Amino acid sequence: METINKTKSKTNSKSKPKAVCCHCKDIEKKAKHRLKINILLCDDCKKLDKYNLLTKTYAKTTYFLEDEDIQNLNFIKAKSTYGMSTYFTLEDIKNIFCNKYAIDNNNEIENKIKELNDIKEKIQEEKKSKRMSKNDKNIMRREKLFNALHKVGLVLRDDSKLCENYINGETKKIKIKDIVKRMCQMKYLFEYCHMDECKQKALEEQRETLEAWYFPDCYVFDEAERMALNEYSYGEYPEIYPWIIQEQTHDKPNKPVKKSKNKNKI
Numbered sequence: 680m681e682t683i684n685k686t687k688s689k690t691n692s693k694s695k696p697k698a699v700c701c702h703c704k705d706i707e708k709k710a711k712h713r714l715k716i717n718i719l720l721c722d723d724c725k726k727l728d729k730y731n732l733l734t735k736t737y738a739k740t741t742y743f744l745e746d747e748d749i750q751n752l753n754f755i756k757a758k759s760t761y762g763m764s765t766y767f768t769l770e771d772i773k774n775i776f777c778n779k780y781a782i783d784n785n786n787e788i789e790n791k792i793k794e795l796n797d798i799k800e801k802i803q804e805e806k807k808s809k810r811m812s813k814n815d816k817n818i819m820r821r822e823k824l825f826n827a828l829h830k831v832g833l834v835l836r837d838d839s840k841l842c843e844n845y846i847n848g849e850t851k852k853i854k855i856k857d858i859v860k861r862m863c864q865m866k867y868l869f870e871y872c873h874m875d876e877c878k879q880k881a882l883e884e885q886r887e888t889l890e891a892w893y894f895p896d897c898y899v900f901d902e903a904e905r906m907a908l909n910e911y912s913y914g915e916y917p918e919i920y921p922w923i924i925q926e927q928t929h930d931k932p933n934k935p936v937k938k939s940k941n942k943n944k945i
């Protein structure tokens with residue numbers, strides 16, 4: 680391999696004027712051009728609060744400031760890893776912070792930030808435990824409802840709005856026994872009283888009523904419920920539901936009226 684030995688000629692090199700730090704003006708220190716603020720600074724001076732830049736987001740989150748606290752501050756727009764960012768000097772941010780939290784000594788800043796962080800953490804923990812306990816309550820209500828339904832031979836249906844609202848604590852005024860009662864009625868209507876057909880019939884009747892320019896005097900569902908009970912259950916719900924009788928006697932069921940799938944969300 681051939682080695683090329685190059686000797687740099689120094690004869691033509693013109694010495695550049697030395698970059699001097701704008702702040703300390705110490706010619707011994709190497710200064711660099713700081714792009715964002717467009718001045719020459721040495722490594723020591725660039726750390727000073729008046730040259731140290733913080734992004735807006737960092738300043739707000741670290742120093743517990745809101746937009747209105749910093750709206751009148753001088754800022755620099757410059758590129759960051761995330762695109763264009765707004766920068767403030769640490770000096771300005773610290774001043775704003777001291778004003779906002781009534782601190783007159785710069786040394787107290789760290790303590791105050793620690794105090795604010797502790798408060799923030801405490802609030803977050805409280806929120807978390809509140810969420811947890813809400814979740815626990817839901818689990819408890821679900822179990823209670825599941826057991827209550829199970830006692831009367833029903834399963835907890837995922838498609839039931841009524842059950843869902845109870846579990847989520849949205850129907851505080853409705854007692855569990857009323858929900859169980861209604862769920863029994865629904866099973867009875869749909870599985871023993873041809874509720875789907877009755878709904879269809881009620882819907883047609885209401886359509887006819889509307890076409891004749893009258894307003895129906897009740898909801899389709901209520902009308903269908905009345906129809907189903909009248910036609911298949913002597914106008915009322917039984918005292919003991921057929922599936923409970925079956926369970927109690929362990930006998931073959933009396934032939935129920937044709938089963939229909941409950942597609943209705945209640």
Ligand SMILES: [Zn+2]
Pocket residue numbers: 700701702703704705708720721722723724725
């Ligand atoms: Zn300097």
